[in-house]
Amino acid sequence: MALVGPLSRALSERLSRCRLLVVGAGGIGCELLKNLVLAGFRDIEVMDLDTIDVSNLNRQFLFQKKHVGKSKAQVAKESALKFCPEARIAAHHDSIMNPGYNVEFFRQFTLVMNALDNRAARNHVNRMCLAADIPLIESGTAGYLGQVTVIKKGVTECYECQPKPSQKTFPGCTIRNTPSEPIHCIVWAKYLFNQLFGEEDADQEVSPDTADPEAAWELSDAAARAGASNEDGGIKRISTKDWARSTGYDPVKIFNKLFRDDIKYLLTMDQLWRKRKAPVPLDWVDVEKFASNLRMHIFSMNMKSKFDVKSMAGNIIPAIATTNAVIAGLIVLEGLKILSGNLEQCRTIFLNKQPNPRKKLLVPCTLDPPNPSCYVCSIKPEVTVKLNTQKVSIQVLQDRVKQCVL
Structure with a gap:
């Protein structure tokens, strides 16, 4: 089984030699890990903080009922090795946001692939990859919709270049x-x-x-x-x-x-x-x-x-197995472009719920350049804060600044 046509010998060798970090072993992560070993990647580290729940089994196909309660990362590793026993896969049952996973940790890798489901972790990986100058492939799904994009320091927008909609609150x-x-x-x-x-x-x-x-x-x-x-x-x-x-x-x-x-x-x-x-x-x-x-x-x-x-519910996004599979395949294809030295061919790709007027489900878009006003990836990052010093307390200032940064 192959995801694409035969790879050149040079590219196949790059795949076997490159060190890959996969962050997340859930819906997208399971599909991605399986695709990676089938495509020829041989040196992979996978990280996930969660354990397997019964509700995961309808779409996270590296897991079975007997695995409920066990580490997602560890079981995903064991299941993926059945596809390719000679692959080297290290599993971390841990949070990527822990201090030990610093810039030096990220510099070990040729490429990082995100399969996350929360913004805080995405922000963290984005900043670590920028600091380490490592390409990052960001992805996400929501029901039948999905998206894949490539982030490279100084070349493309980072994950935080554009403001994300804030979660609505109620009295x-x-x-x-x-x-x-x-x-x-x-x-x-x-x-x-x-x-x-x-x-x-x-x-x-x-x-x-x-x-x-x-x-x-x-x-x-x-x-x-x-x-x-x-x-x-x-x-x-x-x-x-x-x-x-x-x-x-x-x-x-x-x-x-x-x-x-x-x-x-x-x-x-x-x-x-x-x-x-x-x-x-x-x-x-x-x-x-x-x-x-x-x-x-x-x-x-x-x-x-x-x-x-x-x-x-906001934090609980309905997951569709086929959406995860499509997005995981697209992540690998973008990774192949990067390892081939063809970063200019990389795209942001949107998966639609139904075909657009041109009868396409997948819509590729040219990667946008960095936002010069981005406080994360611009050359001289800065944030302007305006406040009334007669009314605003230190605590409010701290909370507002923290909200902007996170």
């Missing part, structure tokens, strides 16, 4: 008290997951927000409010994590708190529902009717499919 009172769009319910669910299973963040509480400026109490009977919040389980206005822990993470109690008792508590905030449709509490016996979309149902919204929910 906490909207998330906790008055969701009006499906995305509000999806963000609430992400917060809930962190409260129950992840690192607790006080800004991500999911219980009703009593400090909501709209929620001026009209009930004069404080006991009635207390009853609404405490019936059937003695629920108090404490953090969700503390409360769930106190119940031993009892699923029925947690369900009743989140989807019945908290909703009843919200209903006592009379002012919130004067111009809105009031939410409808759910009981545990009703859960089989929805299996998902519970909060959307409570607040009378059109419910979404699992695919749509993943698309809207």
